[in-house]
Amino acid sequence: MPELPEVETIRRMLEPRLARRRILKAEFYDRRVLCGDPLETAARLRGQRIASVGRRAKHLLLELEGDLTLTIHLGMTGSLLWGATRTAHTRARFVLDEGRLLYDDPRMFGRIELCEALPERVARLGPEPLEIKPAEFVARLLARRAMIKPLLLNQTFLGGLGNIYSDEALFRAGIHPRAIATRLSKKRARRLHGAIRRVLRAAIAAGGTTISDYADAEGQPGGFQVRLRVYGREGEPCPRCHAPIRRTVVGQRGTYFCGRCQRK
DNA sequence: ATCGGTACCTGCACGC
DNA sequence: TGCGTGCAGGTACCGA
Numbered sequence: 001m002p003e004l005p006e007v008e009t010i011r012r013m014l015e016p017r018l019a020r021r022r023i024l025k026a027e028f029y030d031r032r033v034l035c036g037d038p039l040e041t042a043a044r045l046r047g048q049r050i051a052s053v054g055r056r057a058k059h060l061l062l063e064l065e066g067d068l069t070l071t072i073h074l075g076m077t078g079s080l081l082w083g084a085t086r087t088a089h090t091r092a093r094f095v096l097d098e099g100r101l102l103y104d105d106p107r108m109f110g111r112i113e114l115c116e117a118l119p120e121r122v123a124r125l126g127p128e129p130l131e132i133k134p135a136e137f138v139a140r141l142l143a144r145r146a147m148i149k150p151l152l153l154n155q156t157f158l159g160g161l162g163n164i165y166s167d168e169a170l171f172r173a174g175i176h177p178r179a180i181a182t183r184l185s186k187k188r189a190r191r192l193h194g195a196i197r198r199v200l201r202a203a204i205a206a207g208g209t210t211i212s213d214y215a216d217a218e219g220q221p222g223g224f225q226v227r228l229r230v231y232g233r234e235g236e237p238c239p240r241c242h243a244p245i246r247r248t249v250v251g252q253r254g255t256y257f258c259g260r261c262q263r264k
Numbered sequence: 265a266t267c268g269g270t271a272c273c274t275g276c277a278c279g280c
Numbered sequence: 281t282g283c284g285t286g287c288a289g290g291t292a293c294c295g296a
């Protein structure tokens with residue numbers, strides 16, 4: 001579920017609550033969401049103080065003072081809930097010296113990992129879409145022969161976009177999701193860079209997108225779903241040209257676009 | 265090196 | 281009401 005704007009929303013809510021707090025107890029209720037042994041990980045976390053809450057692409061990074069990092073990826077349905085009570089989907093619980101944090105995840109595609117450096121899957125992530133410069137983005141894009149949408153979803157190419165914001169950025173840039181990256185003009189590639197930045201910034205400002213599951217650290221939905229222009233709007237008129245929005249499948253992912261505004 | 269396809273999980277909407 | 285089917289915002293891993 002959560003893409004960069006949702007993870008950033010959670011990070012901003014958790015940072016003031018978690019920074020400087022000490023972990024009194026950690027419990028893991030399902031070993032599948034944890035990379036490593038539950039009891040050993042809980043023992044290593046006990047007594048650790050949290051220095052800061054960072055984010056890298058869709059990963060939350062709880063930096064601990066003892067040079068350890070607790071990395072949390074929310075998968076499709078993960079949520080981090082501050083002060084909530086345990087449910088059937090609660091997979092982990094962290095008791096702090098002030099407050100407590102639950103990790104809920106019905107589908108268990110999320111992952112929690114404790115390690116000294118950064119986990120391998122974080123180390124190999126591509127650049128942050130809100131930090132990469134236009135020229136570098138254009139160069140990376142034009143070097144690839146893949147279709148543009150699956151490329152935007154490839155986290156080693158660019159870290160943080162998921163299905164919703166890929167479709168939204170391509171619509172705003174007027175690019176067909178099946179367009180081949182290397183065949184785009186520099187001008188259109190630059191336009192895509194700008195579209196990605198604008199949609200991510202607007203989504204963060206709105207507190208993320210809630211289609212069905214996403215909730216922030218207080219269990220509240222986001223506000224960006226009403227501003228989506230194509231995602232989930234099959235048959236509705238394109239906000240730019242009024243042609244019906246179409247749904248297709250690209251790279252095994254449901255894909256929404258305007259066949260008139262978005263060109264290959 | 266890069267790519268497309270499949271697997272991993274559960275819950276829900278939908279049609280019969 | 282109940283059951284089968286398909287779909288869902290994510291990534292890892294396989295073989296081509």
